[in-house]
Structure formats: C-alpha cells, structure tokens
Amino acid sequence: MEVSSMQFNSLIVYRKHNLKENWQEGLFDLEEIELNQEVYKNGPVFFSCTDDEHDASIGLFTYYLPINEPVVVREDAEFQYEERIQIDQALTFRQADREANFKAAYEKVKKYAEKENISLSETYYCVMLDVFGEIIIDLYVPLAERSDVS
Template structure:
C-alpha cells in the first residue's frame, strides 16, 4: 500500500454532522440515502465522511458526512442537513485500502507513522472516501497536512 500526497475537491456537497460511536461509522450513510430519496437529489460523486476525535472519549468521534450532488440546493434552516458550495483539502496524505486492510483505523496508523518518519505534521481529523467498485467498496483515507503555523 502506497501513501500518496493529493488534494480532494468537490462542488455542491450536502453535509450531515453527528457525534457517535466510531464503530457505527456507517450509520450516517443511511441518513444521506434518506435525503436523496426524499428530495430526489442526484449524487455526483462518492459519499465520504470525516472523523474528528471526541475529547476524552476514544470510542466516540465527531462525524461529518458529505454527499456530492449535481446542483446547488437550498436546505431548510431547521433541517439536520447542511449545504457546502465547495469542499476542498489542498494537501493530504492518502492511502487506498483494497483487500489488505478493511479497517480504516489500520490505514490511519500507517499514515501517522509515515508522517512521523517524514517529520510532517498532520491534522487529527481524517476523511474516508468510499469508492464503489464491482459491488464492493474501497476506502481512500485522506489525512490533511497541517499548514505552516497551524497548531
């Protein structure tokens, strides 16, 4: 498994945020499916999510799920969903998981080790992009690099 340096950019993204058990990471995808069906929204890219550590609670994480769509939409203020015109990570370490490691936490440890060896600071938040390939899923794990002066 090769670690690469890439960016990640999507236009017109529906978002959903929640704090939940890390082991339940798939739950947010059901919410994204709900809004697609209810609103007749057309998905234009892979669904992905970010996980930010929950302070003092290793089993939990702050999750944001992202659904790229074809056109901008208006989201009601009282909705549990949000809308972002543009999602952009300028630079991140990326590791594609195929058959080797289905658990993205294993891939995260490899990226953390790689960053330490290269003496490059990375952020605590990471992103998992789910790619559907022949009725199976692969995960691209993105860990953004810290910019100079970023704590």
C-alpha cells in the same frame, strides 16, 4: 502513500456524534436525506472523523454527498448544503479498507508521517469508491501546516 488534493462541489453535509464502530449509521441517514430531497448523487460518498476529546471510542462524523446541483436547505434541517470542500494537500492512503478498521489505517498514516517528518491534521476523510460493485476506501489526512480545507 502519496500527497494529493481532494475537491468536491455541491454537497449535502450531515454531522453526527457516534461510536466509531457505528460509522455506517450516518451513511444510511445520508441515503434517506438523498431520497427525501430528490437530488442525484454525482460523486463518491465520503466522511470525515475527528476524535472526541473525552472519549476515544466516539467521533464527530461529517458525511458528504456530492450532488448534481445546489439546493436550498431549511434553517431547521438536520443537514446543510455546502458549495465546496477542498483539501489542497493530504497524505493519501489508497485502499485503506484493507486494514482492520479506519483507526488502524489512520495509525499507519500517522506512523508514515512521523517517519517522514510530516505534520498531520487530527481529522481524516474516508472516500468510498464503488468499483465494479466493490467498495474501495481511500483515506485522506490533510497536512497540518497546509490543511487548507475550505
């Protein structure tokens, strides 16, 4: 584990409440948006998840697609355009896909943070990297007192 930052510019953002076990559904929706908007992906797809306060099996997923240039989005569109996302300091778990699931990886990060007396945000980000045709997932959990996400 290490402390690192994360920044992406020009993003299509799509939000969806869903069962955590169905996290991939939003990726398919994002792929369809990409095709319909005629934009070009220029970075790894990633998503954040925040636990539902009433049901631990559900999360609010926010999917991010870095694109080549800014776009204008209709007000009634099911997605938004964001100029930038920036996390100044996050505890980073490389290759989190080796864990049983995202919750297990997040719990591992939380245990490490407790041991090191580090306060974390309740939201975590999964960055999906395509490395020679294999998907590797890095988990970023912003530090709570410095969770400067903009």
